[in-house]
Amino acid sequence: MHHAASRAPASGRLLSFTAALGMLCIGLPLSAQPSPAAPGQNHLKEKHAMTTSDISASQALQRTLELIRGSRSVADITPETMQGAFGVQVKKVDPQQFGYGQRLPGNWAFSIMRQEVEGAGRMDLNFDPLPGTKAALTDICDPDFAHFTAELESMGFARHSSHGEHNRWIYDAFERPGMRVEVYPEVARADNGDATGPACVKMVLVR
Known part of the structure; x- marks a missing residue:
């Protein structure tokens, strides 16, 4: 079994994962008292019945897409709309x-966080191995990068890729009026550098 190390920006990953670790509460889902939905938000609030059960990596990805689909901008992402899309009670700082987070x-953990970064609203979805462990990408790769990003394009987002030094692929960006989504890939590779599976979604930033 081959494992992958993340290539996402260190600053954003540290901020989100630090928050996720604090929210995981030794592996138990977060809980908070539900708040009334604001006008016009019932479509997301009622999307999934509230549950105390953990959600899967696949559900985390699919429900992130639902939250993006129902939002015109990051300002539309509220505790109520996140709670409605994910079917869990969010923790409000x-x-x-x-x-x-859970x-x-x-050996994976995930977090979905809405926060202020450098004075601007941002939502982060992160998948990270638990500290001191190794985790196989296959456990978080449904839907894979191709299928996840195809859903964004179907919502009307324009797509372009961002590359770093030596033309290294960093992420694909998706833009439409009022919203930008960056999807960071991760690929498991053998010792010789060859990919051993499809690209998976490691992190999603919504600005």
């Missing part, structure tokens, strides 16, 4: 910082 099978 303050009106601009809230989210949910452990996943296979």
